[in-house]
Amino acid sequence: MTTRTQHTATPQEFVAHPGRGRFNSAFFWAMGAYINWHMRTHKATAFADLPSSVVELGPGVGANVRYLPADARLIAIEPNPYMHARLRRAARAGGVDLEIRSVVGERIDLPDASADAVISSLVLCSVRDPAVVLAEVRRVLRPGGRFSFAEHVAAKRGTPTRWTQRILRRPWAWTFEGCSCERDLASLIRSAGFSDVDLCHYRIRTPFVPFNTHISGTAIA
Numbered sequence: 480m481t482t483r484t485q486h487t488a489t490p491q492e493f494v495a496h497p498g499r500g501r502f503n504s505a506f507f508w509a510m511g512a513y514i515n516w517h518m519r520t521h522k523a524t525a526f527a528d529l530p531s532s533v534v535e536l537g538p539g540v541g542a543n544v545r546y547l548p549a550d551a552r553l554i555a556i557e558p559n560p561y562m563h564a565r566l567r568r569a570a571r572a573g574g575v576d577l578e579i580r581s582v583v584g585e586r587i588d589l590p591d592a593s594a595d596a597v598i599s600s601l602v603l604c605s606v607r608d609p610a611v612v613l614a615e616v617r618r619v620l621r622p623g624g625r626f627s628f629a630e631h632v633a634a635k636r637g638t639p640t641r642w643t644q645r646i647l648r649r650p651w652a653w654t655f656e657g658c659s660c661e662r663d664l665a666s667l668i669r670s671a672g673f674s675d676v677d678l679c680h681y682r683i684r685t686p687f688v689p690f691n692t693h694i695s696g697t698a699i700a
């Protein structure tokens with residue numbers, strides 16, 4: 480099992496904060512099983528039958544290693560250095576050959592049409608420009624390749640959850656390093672130029688109310 484890291488994200492593209500970077504690494508390590516339990520059914524469907532080589536956007540500390548096939552190769556697009564040590568540990572424990580690319584999803588350093596599958600969970604909420612990231616996902620996928628996602632999104636307008644998302648937007652984004660609970664990611668994915676999009680909306684029930692409205696699915700390049 481090998482792990483490699485390439486560092487090329489610039490400070491303009493991703494600013495790693497020592498305090499919040501460490502906090503989020505520890506938070507997702509500690510809360511990963513709980514979050515995954517709430518998303519498990521939808522993740523299991525979206526991430527079913529992945530090929531042996533997978534590109535993952537923002538894998539964090541490795542929440543999705545469990546969905547990779549045995550002896551998989553994972554190319555991790557993870558610009559936050561505070562995630563890397565725990566991600567390496569999770570990959571080792573899961574028997575995954577890990578290559579960390581410390582770049583942003585807006586500028587994936589992979590050739591056109593080079594990937595069979597790209598996956599993401601809880602990442603398009605945090606990237607600076609999700610439309611640019613989706614264009615990059617399409618670019619690196621081979622024709623017919625699959626983007627599988629499980630993301631949290633804005634609630635319906637006028638609902639208490641939507642009000643909560645609005646009211647808490649600033650402290651939430653500060654704590655979770657730029658995360659927005661107000662993105663209409665379903666529309667963005669549908670309009671990103673994929674040939675076929677299959678997605679569903681669902682709700683989880685956690686005390687983290689702004690985080691409870693989700694989508695999951697697949698999009699074919």
Ligand SMILES: C[S@@+](CC[C@H](N)C(=O)[O-])C[C@H]1O[C@@H](n2cnc3c(N)ncnc32)[C@H](O)[C@@H]1O
Pocket residue numbers: 493507511536537538539540541542543556557558559562582583584585599600601602605606607658
């Ligand atoms: C909320 S965490 C989710 C981590 C993991 N995917 C999970 O489901 O637990 C968001 C992740 O996206 C990463 N991230 C933030 N901005 C990014 C960007 N522009 N490109 C790629 N990853 C990014 C963060 O470093 C972090 O690991």
